[in-house]
Amino acid sequence: MxxxxxxxxxxxxxxxxxxxxxxxxxYSSGTFSxxxxxxxxxxxxxxxxxxxxxxxxxxxxxxxxxxAYQQNSVQMxxxxxxxxxxxxxxxxxxxxxxxxxxxxxxxxxxGTLYEKFxxxxxxxxxxxxxxxxMELINEGSELRRKWxxxxxSQTDREYLERLMHYQRVLLQRNAWLKLQSINPSxxxxxxxxxxxxxxxxxxYIYEQRSIFIARFLPLLSxxxxxxxxxxxxxxxxxxxxxxxxxxxxxxxxxxxxxxxxQRTLRGIHKxxxxxxxxESSLKSFASQGxxxxxxxxxxxxxxxxxxxxxxxxxxxxxxxIFEKLDQQRMxxxxxxxxxxxFGQVLLTDTHAxxxxxxxxxxxxxEFIRL
Amino acid sequence: xxxxxxxxxDAVQEFSRLPGIGKKTALRMVLQLLKMExxxxxxxxxxxxxxxxxxxxxxxxxxxxxxxxxxICGNRARNNSQVCVVENIRDVIAIESTQQYNGLYHVLGGxxxxxxxxxxxxxxxxxxxxxxxxxxxxxxxxALSPTIEGDTTVYYIARQLQGIxxxxxxxxxxxxxxxxxxxxxxxTLAKSIAKRLPIENYVSVNGK
Ligand SMILES: [Zn+2]
Numbered sequence: 001m002x003x004x005x006x007x008x009x010x011x012x013x014x015x016x017x018x019x020x021x022x023x024x025x026x027y028s029s030g031t032f033s034x035x036x037x038x039x040x041x042x043x044x045x046x047x048x049x050x051x052x053x054x055x056x057x058x059x060x061x062x063x064x065x066x067x068a069y070q071q072n073s074v075q076m077x078x079x080x081x082x083x084x085x086x087x088x089x090x091x092x093x094x095x096x097x098x099x100x101x102x103x104x105x106x107x108x109x110x111g112t113l114y115e116k117f118x119x120x121x122x123x124x125x126x127x128x129x130x131x132x133x134m135e136l137i138n139e140g141s142e143l144r145r146k147w148x149x150x151x152x153s154q155t156d157r158e159y160l161e162r163l164m165h166y167q168r169v170l171l172q173r174n175a176w177l178k179l180q181s182i183n184p185s186x187x188x189x190x191x192x193x194x195x196x197x198x199x200x201x202x203x204y205i206y207e208q209r210s211i212f213i214a215r216f217l218p219l220l221s222x223x224x225x226x227x228x229x230x231x232x233x234x235x236x237x238x239x240x241x242x243x244x245x246x247x248x249x250x251x252x253x254x255x256x257x258x259x260x261x262q263r264t265l266r267g268i269h270k271x272x273x274x275x276x277x278x279e280s281s282l283k284s285f286a287s288q289g290x291x292x293x294x295x296x297x298x299x300x301x302x303x304x305x306x307x308x309x310x311x312x313x314x315x316x317x318x319x320x321i322f323e324k325l326d327q328q329r330m331x332x333x334x335x336x337x338x339x340x341x342f343g344q345v346l347l348t349d350t351h352a353x354x355x356x357x358x359x360x361x362x363x364x365x366e367f368i369r370l
Numbered sequence: 371x372x373x374x375x376x377x378x379x380d381a382v383q384e385f386s387r388l389p390g391i392g393k394k395t396a397l398r399m400v401l402q403l404l405k406m407e408x409x410x411x412x413x414x415x416x417x418x419x420x421x422x423x424x425x426x427x428x429x430x431x432x433x434x435x436x437x438x439x440x441x442i443c444g445n446r447a448r449n450n451s452q453v454c455v456v457e458n459i460r461d462v463i464a465i466e467s468t469q470q471y472n473g474l475y476h477v478l479g480g481x482x483x484x485x486x487x488x489x490x491x492x493x494x495x496x497x498x499x500x501x502x503x504x505x506x507x508x509x510x511x512x513a514l515s516p517t518i519e520g521d522t523t524v525y526y527i528a529r530q531l532q533g534i535x536x537x538x539x540x541x542x543x544x545x546x547x548x549x550x551x552x553x554x555x556x557x558t559l560a561k562s563i564a565k566r567l568p569i570e571n572y573v574s575v576n577g578k
Contacts, residue, residue, distance in 0.1 A: 168518050175484035187490060190482055193525040197518070 012312040014124055015088050015344045016056055022082040023075040025051045036366035038338075038345045038359065042352045043370030049348035052370075053128065053317045056346060059085040059096045060124040060315070062107050062117050074100065087124055090312075096124070118161070122154045125314035127303045129296065129321055136298065137283055137291055141272035148273065151302055152208055155309035159208050166201035169194050170264055177262045191255075199248035202268045206242040209271065213238045219301035227300075227332045228293040235276040241266045293329060300336060313343030320348050322358060330358055338363070371397070378404075430501065432477040432494050433462050442466075442474060449473045451508040454563075455498065455527065457481050457520075461513060468560040473511070476501065481514055481523040490526060499530055511566055512540040528569055539566040 018033040026048040032041075041049045050066075057065045064073060074081050080101035087094050097108045107114045114120055136143055153160035173194040213236055221234040241250055250266040251258075258264055275282040275294060282294055307313050316337060322330060337345055338359075349355045352367055359365060371393050373379040378400060385396035403411055427433070428440035431453075435441070442448060442462075452473030456462055462475050478493045501507060512527070514520035528538055542565040 165518070172484050172518060172522070179484050179487070179489060185489065185491070189526050189529045190484070190490075190522055192529070193522050 011307055011341075012090055013088070013343045014090075014312045014315070016059070016124075016315060016346075017086045017088060017093070019052070019055055019059070019083065019085040021052070021055055023078040024055055024081040024083055025069070025073055025075060027051065028075065032368055034344070034346060034366065036364045037343075038347070038363060038365045039368060040352065040355045040365050041346065041348045041368045041370065042350065042355070045350065047370040049370060050130070050319050052368075053319055053346060053348055055083050056085065056315060057126050057128055057317060058083055059087075059098060060126040062098055062105065062120060065128050065130070089123065096120075118157070121160065122157070122310065125154060125306045125310055125312070126317055127299055127306065127314050128317040128319060129299045130319040131321070131324065133295055133299070134291065137275060137295055141270070144273050145269075145271055147302075148209060148212065151305065152212055154306060156208060159205065162201040162204050166198060166205065166268070169197045169201070170267070170269060173198065174263045177258055177264070180259060181262050195248065195251040198251060198264075198267065199246070202242070202247035205268045206240060206247070206271075209240070209268070210238060213273065216301055216305055219304050220297050223297035223300040223304075223336065224293055226336060227296055227329055228290065229328065229332070230290075230293075232277045232290070233279070234294075234297075235279070237274040237276065238271070239274055240268065240271045242268060242271075289326070289329075292325070296329070296333060304341065307341070313341075316342060316345045318345065318347035320350070322347075322349050322354055334358060430497075431475045432479060432497070433475055434459055447472075451506060452511065453498075453501070453507050453509070454511040454513050456513050457515065464559060465513065465563065468556045468563065470560040471563055473509075476510075478514075478523070481517075481519045482526055483519045483522075493523075495527060495530060498527065502531055502534060502536060507536065509537040509539060511563070512538065512569065513563070514540075524569060538569045540569050541566050 016034055018031060020029070020031045021027040022029045026046075032052065041052055043049055054065055054069065058073070080099070082097065082099045084095065084097040087096055095108075095110050097111075099106045099108070107117055107120055109120070136147055149159075149163060153163065173191070176190055176194065217234070217236055220236065224234050225231065241247075245253075247267060251264070254266050277286050277290060277294070280286075282291060286294070303314055303316060325333065336342065347355070352369070356365065371382075373382070381400045381403070382393060382396045385391055385399050386393050391399075403414070406414075424436070426435045426437065428435040428443055429438050430443045431440060433440045433442060437444075443450075449472050453476050454465060454471065454473055455476045455478060456465070457478055457480060459477060462477060465471050465475075476494065476498050478495065478498075480488050480493055482488060482490065482493070502510065510527070510531070512524045514523055524540060531538070541559075542562040
């Protein structure tokens with residue numbers, strides 16, 4: 001960890017200077033600027049604090065962080081929205097705009113349309129910590145796969161392309177299994193092709209996920225100890241069918257099961273990660289406080305991992321987290337995010353005074369009151 | 371939309387069944403027909419009706435045809451040792467428009483996609499197999515979309531034809547090729563037919 005301590009000196013700071021929202025959720029129109037290192041968005045519940053944070057996230061990834069808004073972010077009664085933000089990228093200003101109209105989304109850089117959204121992914125990074133994120137620890141494996149995929153897709157273009165390809169082939173293979181159950185043709189030629197594709201992509205994805213977790217764990221462990229002050233042993237076990245036999249072999253040997261259940265039962269689409277504290281499952285045995293520290297450590301480690309891979313510091317978005325954090329963890333968190341190694345911070349809170357008190361009088365904070 | 375004439379309403383209704391035609395556009399078309407001479411309108415509707423009744427699908431390549439065999443297959447000047455495999459009739463039109471291809475075609479009528487319920491039995495693959503075996507075809511040029519479904523189809527056909535001495539190539543596809551054939555401009559399309567590659571570059575056919 002030591003060697004990462006001083007990276008603000010050589011990692012570029014990618015920041016957002018201002019944002020304009022038009023017909024985006026509860027905003028008819030509005031422009032907000034973020035000039036200080038820390039911006040605090042305050043206002044009563046329902047005033048749109050989270051929507052403003054999510055709009056920043058939207059410009060980084062051309063989609064919402066929150067699943068509830070994955071389909072639609074248009075203000076009620078309108079047929080489109082626009083979000084536009086002025087970023088600083090490698091020392092130069094860049095205007096990123098996203099326009100959504102009648103179900104069609106377009107993304108522009110300095111007025112020029114991106115042909116592929118994937119060309120934008122990885123340019124700006126944001127890490128969000130929100131109250132519902134505890135799902136990542138408590139809920140099923142799908143959320144953890146999505147989380148790992150979102151990190152690796154930003155740092156490895158081949159990973160993103162292979163993952164999209166894998167998912168598409170998997171749909172075709174499952175549809176083929178269904179068709180066979182209705183009307184068995186005895187012709188397995190298409191299956192041969194699907195299997196070969198899934199094996200190729202699956203093996204690459206498995207290898208990258210393995211490498212990722214080995215590099216991620218030390219970061220996670222270090223942040224956990226900083227936050228909790230504890231000495232628990234942190235472990236993350238990568239649970240995958242691939243550890244037992246290669247993807248190609250699973251697909252071939254499991255065909256009869258797959259045909260019976262009409263879906264592909266084994267593969268990297270079933271992977272999971274088991275979080276452990278002192279060799280027992282975090283989900284089942286840890287206290288709320290330990291889980292909270294673990295979740296924050298996951299997110300901070302994600303931040304650091306992205307900054308090492310992308311050589312620039314992501315924007316940190318904290319959604320309403322101070323209310324639920326005890327004094328010790330809050331102080332530890334602030335020490336971390338105001339240290340070197342962290343960049344621009346945007347946060348929301350119902351109470352400006354609480355944030356001012358937490359950061360201290362000398363901290364340069366810009367307050368946006370909604 | 372409220373019409374004072376049932377006759378107009380019916381005509382508007384028929385036009386708006388066409389893809390991309392809304393009620394407003396349909397009304398504009400109907401009003402235009404109303405301005406035309408009765409004889410001219412007869413000419414218009416007769417052409418449509420005749421087209422639908424008399425068009426046939428070529429017995430060899432499944433392209434649209436005015437007779438049993440289409441104008442392309444029937445043209446002695448064309449190179450019948452070369453067959454270009456396409457998804458649909460629009461692709462034939464796109465490639466013909468380049469005026470750079472002198473072989474024949476085979477219209478599959480779709481590509482393999484279990485998600486859309488399309489399996490090998492829905493496509494014109496059996497007739498392709500027969501054609502290759504019986505008609506002295508030396509080269510099959512796969513001009514299918516660069517998607518999982520297109521690639522699966524290329525693989526499927528190549529596997530079906532394994533053991534037959536035949537050159538199988540695909541048109542050069544890549545970044546310059548923005549997806550479906552009909553959207554490719556003529557220059558790009560002509561170039562990609564000229565620069566075709568053996569299929570091993572796309573799919574490996576070494577199944578058991
Ligand atoms: Zn023909």
